[in-house]
Amino acid sequence: MNIFEMLKNNYKSYKINDSSDIDTIQIMKICDICIANPDIIVYVKKNVKNKLYFDVIEGFEKSNGIYDSNPIEIILINKDNYLYIRKNETDICNIMRSINKNLLNCDECCVCYEPKENIKHILCNKCQTPICVKCIPKLNQKICPQCKIDFKVLCI
Numbered sequence: 365m366n367i368f369e370m371l372k373n374n375y376k377s378y379k380i381n382d383s384s385d386i387d388t389i390q391i392m393k394i395c396d397i398c399i400a401n402p403d404i405i406v407y408v409k410k411n412v413k414n415k416l417y418f419d420v421i422e423g424f425e426k427s428n429g430i431y432d433s434n435p436i437e438i439i440l441i442n443k444d445n446y447l448y449i450r451k452n453e454t455d456i457c458n459i460m461r462s463i464n465k466n467l468l469n470c471d472e473c474c475v476c477y478e479p480k481e482n483i484k485h486i487l488c489n490k491c492q493t494p495i496c497v498k499c500i501p502k503l504n505q506k507i508c509p510q511c512k513i514d515f516k517v518l519c520i
């Protein structure tokens with residue numbers, strides 16, 4: 365599964381920026397840019413050039429008692445939030461659920477972008493993205509716009 369393609373296809377209201385080709389110092393600078401630009405999701409895939417950055421994060425996790433034998437493969441950054449995707453994570457619905465909940469703090473309808481507090485909504489029970497009841501009939505296909513699950517499964 366190509367996470368970068370998935371981001372581009374499913375998070376069209378964000379600019380998806382592949383920053384894998386930069387070194388550790390430049391990644392630090394990107395973190396500042398992200399804080400000022402909430403509509404950017406930065407994607408960093410581990411490679412020889414940026415390996416040090418991943419090592420530092422894993423070292424930090426270990427020194428804080430968080431031991432995970434699965435190495436971090438991809439880092440996603442949005443505003444001042446980070447999401448680490450590890451090598452063994454392959455369930456795309458789980459990844460999207462983490463992106464929505466932990467990276468983007470998704471709190472608006474994924475169709476009309478109305479804040480969740482103002483609308484009657486359901487949460488997709490696969491990816492946890494909110495969709496307001498007004499927008500559900502407007503969908504061309506009765507599938508979740510984010511994770512593509514069939515809504516018949518959801519609306520019991």
Ligand SMILES: [Zn+2]
Pocket residue numbers: 473474475476477478495496497498499
């Ligand atoms: Zn809506």
Ligand SMILES: [Zn+2]
Pocket residue numbers: 488489490491492493508509510511512513
């Ligand atoms: Zn969904």
